[in-house]
Amino acid sequence: MWRRGRWFVFGLVLVLVVPPLFSALALRVNYAGDLREDARTRGKDAIWLGHAWVDGRKKDADLAAFAERIKGTGIRDLYVHAGPLEHDGTLPAARYPRAKWLVEAVHRTMPGIRVQAWLGDVLATEGPDGLHLEKAESRAAVVTSARQILDTGFDGVHFDLEPLLSDDAHYLSLLDDLGKLTRARKAPLSVAAHQIDPLPGLHSVNGALSGSEKWWSQEFFGEVARRVDQIAVMSYDTWMPMESLYGGYVAQQTSLALEVTPESTDLLMGLPFFHENDLGHHENAETVEAAVRGTRLGLGRTDPGRERFGVALYVDFAAEEGDWAAYRAGWH
Numbered sequence: 001m002w003r004r005g006r007w008f009v010f011g012l013v014l015v016l017v018v019p020p021l022f023s024a025l026a027l028r029v030n031y032a033g034d035l036r037e038d039a040r041t042r043g044k045d046a047i048w049l050g051h052a053w054v055d056g057r058k059k060d061a062d063l064a065a066f067a068e069r070i071k072g073t074g075i076r077d078l079y080v081h082a083g084p085l086e087h088d089g090t091l092p093a094a095r096y097p098r099a100k101w102l103v104e105a106v107h108r109t110m111p112g113i114r115v116q117a118w119l120g121d122v123l124a125t126e127g128p129d130g131l132h133l134e135k136a137e138s139r140a141a142v143v144t145s146a147r148q149i150l151d152t153g154f155d156g157v158h159f160d161l162e163p164l165l166s167d168d169a170h171y172l173s174l175l176d177d178l179g180k181l182t183r184a185r186k187a188p189l190s191v192a193a194h195q196i197d198p199l200p201g202l203h204s205v206n207g208a209l210s211g212s213e214k215w216w217s218q219e220f221f222g223e224v225a226r227r228v229d230q231i232a233v234m235s236y237d238t239w240m241p242m243e244s245l246y247g248g249y250v251a252q253q254t255s256l257a258l259e260v261t262p263e264s265t266d267l268l269m270g271l272p273f274f275h276e277n278d279l280g281h282h283e284n285a286e287t288v289e290a291a292v293r294g295t296r297l298g299l300g301r302t303d304p305g306r307e308r309f310g311v312a313l314y315v316d317f318a319a320e321e322g323d324w325a326a327y328r329a330g331w332h
Helices: 007-017 020-030 060-070 099-109 136-152 169-185 202-210 218-225 243-260 288-302 321-331
Strands: 045-049 075-081 114-122 156-162 189-193 230-233 266-272 309-314
Touching: 020 243, 060 099, 075 099, 075 156, 075 309, 099 114, 099 136, 114 136, 136 156, 136 169, 156 169, 156 230, 169 189, 169 218, 189 218, 218 230, 218 243, 230 243, 243 266, 243 288, 266 288, 266 321, 288 309, 288 321, 309 321
Parallel strands: 045 075, 045 309, 075 114, 114 156, 156 189, 189 230, 230 266, 266 309
Antiparallel strands: none
16 A cells, blocks of 8 residues: 655654643543443455465465465455555456456355455655546546456456545546446445644644645545445554554544445554654554454444444555464454
8 A cells, every 4th residue: 555654754743742741641541441232343344365365376275375365264255465556546457367266266265255356556745657547547547547447357446546635536537437337336435645734734734744644534444435335544654653552543533534424335444564663654553453442432432333334454464474363363
């Protein structure tokens, strides 16, 4: 997944806009409390899978091992990287030569599991290079690429377009056009979503200071959620230095997303199945355990009866045994 941020500016925003002690206390309090026993998997989880599954590197033995890995979990959707898109929105078929093998093998060996094509590109929002959503011909090409990938046999299509500014009307227009295609095909339309403003208007402040936006407004998140069948929040790379603060942040993000996601849309919260340390991600803070607990707290407090809800695991090729164990122990 393409992740990017101006972390120095983000830190400056936190210092100037959010009094640090108050912010930390609020998140820590948000991470406290009892978990509802029914705030667990609904069997609608997903996992992002790398490009090796469609370019020939993965074989039958790998698929058999993966099937055993997810057996007994709530995973229903596989987001398989089949892109990236070209900057003009087109998708060369040479990028996914083994897609048919994968889809047919999953359907044969893992009944009930859906295989969605994960497509994405860098957007030209912070520079001249990238996909220009403001161009009608580019949006039309993306729809054609989605049709092309569905013709290949994929069950659905999952889009990750970044960095995507809040309130982007061209993105909403693209989703409207994609929705017409996927509904006609009876295929799910899924997207990866930015995090929601932890404070109202914070995306605007960050944008004004840096020319970049890390968050979406809650209203825009709702606009996107109403246009798709599934929305997965990229609830990692949060800059949080402690596990309790990260878990509290995930709990808040879960509640904010639940408030504006319609009952007809699957809402998934991302789990960090990767390990690295930089200013945006501290692996000792952004743990699967904290993300699962935060997700369960947010679900239990905000909408415990929500059925179309789950978690999304990012990403298979960076996951460690402990990540899988924490997912099973905490969410099942």
